[in-house]
Amino acid sequence: MCRMNPVTRTPGATGEYSIGKQIFRHHELAPPSGQFTSNYIRYTHNEFNATEYMIAWTTNRVASEGTKMGGNFYLSDFGLLIEASQNSLVVWKPSEYHGTTLTNINPMDTDPPGFNQSGCSIALSKRLAKSWEIYLQRVLTEEEVANAFENT
Template sequence: MSGQEISPNTGKLCQMGCSAGSRSKASFDWVRNITSKKNRLEDFEHLGSYIFALLWNMSKGRLPKPIIEDITGFCNSTLIPRMNYAAKDRATSQIWGNYTVRVGADDIEFDCVPMAPPSGFMAYNYSRGTHNEKCPHKYALFWTTARTYGSEEGGHFFIADYGIRIKQSDNSVVGWKPTDFHGTTLSVKGPTDESDSHQIGMSIVTPVRLLKLWEKYQQEQITADNVEAILVESDDYEEE
């Protein structure tokens, strides 16, 4: 048997927005999910920051005040950059920006609005067993944008600390505490299933490693000698 590690998670998970870079080349910068075809890359990153801005601004108008105040307070207190790919200097704490949403054949532009927090994830048929994790803000959000599974086909979200299951559905948003034990129920769709059934969504959550690197970046203390120590420290913190 080979030494290849088998992931317990199924589906795909893609980080969006700001990133701490790879362990071998840590840097505070925009994620690089696509490395070729410059125009395609820029279009992808612009659209990514737009959809997260849409989620954030809809959440600000609909979710309980303590959730929004918690995440906003984290952004304001750390001055960590928002998810705004159009900003001339993406390593600054610009709160306001513009984004465009296409509805049918029409483009609707929102000007001078709060951009999303710095980091998030997009998921396709992603599931993970019971776990918890550290996060620099108390609450996190996820938005299920599309689901073709039937309710009986599983893939639902649960929070074990409270003994509750949240049935997934199109256009539904959940706020939860990452420090609570949570996960996804089993789905009838296996990881190699090539059918058209899918569940797609996105989340607003900030890795501890990103904040640690941002703090050092602000203090102009990031060097080749201390990057590894920063990342090891953040790993230890996340696993507590």
């Protein structure tokens, strides 16, 4: 399974990365996991990942009518609405019920006038962790693991 390193493509690969000024050398690199979204909306739900917390970063938001355009994040367990804005970050426990408000756009319009919201979310699915464990035991090949993710 490829690691988050454009140079090497070997399982268990180690490498160097930094967070701010802190440099980490010869550490095992993580397999990739995350989602990129555009005009994402989802009903109230909860989920169980391999991580205790999830991160959602709204990198871009253009809304001609501000928060009235919808697409806001909420935590229903707490009755908390987080108004969407460009370059905002939300961290929450995915096991708690959450979702987004509907957007005030035509869902069939792939390029709605006056609205665009995009971002990324970072979490590790239990499926990824389990597939990686099986792959390391050499039960599945890299191709079989990749196919399992493409077909879900």
